[in-house]
Amino acid sequence: MHKARIAEWMLSLFTTGDRAASMAGDLVESAAGRRGLRFWWRLAQTAASLAWKSIAAEPLFMMGLAFRGLLLNLSLWFLVSLAMVAVALVGIFVAAAGGGTAALAAIPKLSGHKSLFSFVFFVLATVTGFAIQFQTGRWIARRARGREIAACSVFLAIGTILWMAARDVTLYAIERASRTHLPSESVVVTLLGNLIVWLPLLAGAVRVRRRSTPKGPA
């Protein structure tokens, strides 16, 4: 029964194995003979309650860990950005040394959306970004044993709020400086975009959780 397996897997991210199994069994038994989304809705409610219990038990620790995680995340992004700029500068230097002014003149053409250069750059940036998020998730999870996913959820909540605030402030500053009105992005689109970016972070936390076997109540 795949429903029970999914529920047990999901709940075991928040509590001990035997508790997760019995909760999954209860949810399956309650939903027997009923159609619709009731089972999944109750599963989501249960997972959210278990995560909230972990956060509410030590809110200051969770907040502190989330901010430290953000600092690490931003530092990694900064270092990677520096490395990318350095690689680009080296590329330009090599092109200029090898092909002279003709090669330099070709660079603007390479930066077009459909060029191979932009495709490779996009792939590299995406893979690097996912790696950074994954490592951040692992880093947070290792410091919150037994509460890995709850700690990452706090990070995601704070990170999303700060990201949206920073974006709005930047857009406002650009609008004021340029005296133009920029098209605004809907909150739903922003949240969905953030979710995709944060998925590797949760994957990192899940990996740590899977490798550790909680011995007491989570």
Add this chain to the structure above:
Amino acid sequence: MPDPTILGEFEQFVLLAILRLGDKAYGVTILAEITECTGREPSPGALYTTLDRLEDKGLLTARMGESTALRGGRAKRYFRVSGSGVKAVAYAQNCYQSLMKGLELPGVADA
């Protein structure tokens, strides 16, 4: 003698439901009992976090039971109210009774 543990309203519901159910108290039956007696269906998440909390406080004990095909082969987790759990719920009910004494509330027979 140490003061009995102070219980919240939902904690009392859970303990009383388990006492009523006796040996048949596990997640599904506890939820059904609370819903039947109070007319309010609690979320399973609220129930499980409360059960964990009561167990951590030593007011409940749990044991793993049998698994059935209806449950996807997952075992039931049966709960039993401990001695200190009975004392805590009795203390809470006595407090209610004392506060109710002398009051005449419409629809409450024992006030």
